[in-house]
Amino acid sequence: MQELPVLAIDVGGTKISAAIISNRGQIITKEYYLTQADEGPQPVINRILSAIDGIFSLGNIDSSQLAGISMAAAGIIDSNRGRITFSPNLPGWCDVPLRDIVKEKYLIDTFLLNDASAAALGEHNLGAGKGVDDLILLTVGTGIGGGIIIDGKLYFGSCGSAGEIGHMTIDVNGPMCSCGNDGCLEALASGTAIAREAITRINQGERSALTEIVDGKIEDITAEKVEMAARRGDSLAYEVIFKAANYLGVGMANLVNIFNPEMIIIGGGVANMGDLLLDPARQVVKERAFSLPGEAVRIVPAQLGNDAGLLGAAVFAFQQKLVK
């Protein structure tokens, strides 16, 4: 049994989280830093290294007291080579060898994996998916990420980039996605899509309580505010969420037909809408998926909240150390 803790880092488009996590999955200490992703790779890398230094001094520890450093990051990760090859959330990152940069500085076992994959591993080991061998996690937030657990293990694919479920085309003639394609699940059911749809409809002259909620600054509408309006009975807001939930259901029905998973876990900021989002999505899965897998799958909310990526990154490091 590996007794030393792991230093886990979650590099997102908005913030960098860093934590010391015990081998029982307990967060011993945790800090946040702003990513300031628009400054490009080098300043962000410097902030990641500062975050690690910060955690070292905060916890009064050094590399020798750790089992490893494990990083989860938004983007297409080449996990064989420990590189972020591309990231819609980290502008300018192209084939950045983040794992080795950290490893060479701290001279300790270092791991790098996709943030949604890490979250899937976290939920599988410590959250909603405990004991479930075949599951898919979707993180529905600004974008839509995915992680796949098969036979109790994180599925990486041949280079380590598996799980980009948000970039599954479900409406080939649909709106353009951040990835450049049209009609990805992310372009139709993410928080960004929900906000965009509400803004478009209001700009076209439709009436909604949202206008008042944002004091007339329509561009300030977010998915969270759409939810707020829907809960107050605003029909436009409700319709916008219902439409996104329908697309989410179409995407999940695809996954159910392809994977026949035991469980789909929905995490990410938009998942905080709970059954307002999940109930119509579940209904679409029931209607569209084949009945055998459609009846077998449980569609449940995530349990670990914002810590899923950190916890999953730690779990990954512990698993890799065990294999060694």
Add this chain to the structure above:
Amino acid sequence: MQELPVLAIDVGGTKISAAIISNRGQIITKEYYLTQADEGPQPVINRILSAIDGIFSLGNIDSSQLAGISMAAAGIIDSNRGRITFSPNLPGWCDVPLRDIVKEKYLIDTFLLNDASAAALGEHNLGAGKGVDDLILLTVGTGIGGGIIIDGKLYFGSCGSAGEIGHMTIDVNGPMCSCGNDGCLEALASGTAIAREAITRINQGERSALTEIVDGKIEDITAEKVEMAARRGDSLAYEVIFKAANYLGVGMANLVNIFNPEMIIIGGGVANMGDLLLDPARQVVKERAFSLPGEAVRIVPAQLGNDAGLLGAAVFAFQQKLVK
């Protein structure tokens, strides 16, 4: 090492194939029978049993000289319970316990799996996917089936129905599919979709050499005839195939983003079109998938032809016997 051969059966919508297959994957004897699926389950079950009896007498063997009977069938298979729960190609089949019907008659280890899953296993062990750990097989014919190999093993999902890739929605506003949904990959890129598109365009008054090829009987147009016309330089036929290939590419780009597979193998009757279909489809994958997994994947034709299902069913039986 299992020395006895397996009796493999492939139950399709058109024909039932039966073969004795050695543990080296050699077909010792093989027979075909018409399915006559429109007569419903019981007559087809009787024909399956007759096929088994026929092979027994043809090979002059009985159950005691076999490692088992292994059946591949078109449909949504509950492999835990050995049942065909539903099949678009076998009208009226609803939760039919085919495995146990055969097992109880012949008192021998009996297996049942989806035909495209069997084909994936066949290609993985004996065909285009030898030595490839993560691959997806698509059978593009009347419909579109799928089989998934992960970590060198057939992936079944929680009930055994995984791999229904043909029923992935890629155009939520697209044409209706045999499954009842709109815009499945199968409704846009199968042989049926190719024939339907050509028929529709000609019925709308467009000119094509196809009209002559079918002697004016437009409803006789098949994907094979569209290919023939395209190869003779008919532009409508070429456009129809190009459009289907594009949709196939969209579906494969989804799979590449989700699975990051080493290989996608394309089998089934429509795959006989070769590069006429595959080249434009590969181009779409290149354009739409993320570059890391998009460049990693090899998209190749199947090698085992119509025998893939039979061979894969046999491989499955040998693998199951080894596990025992």
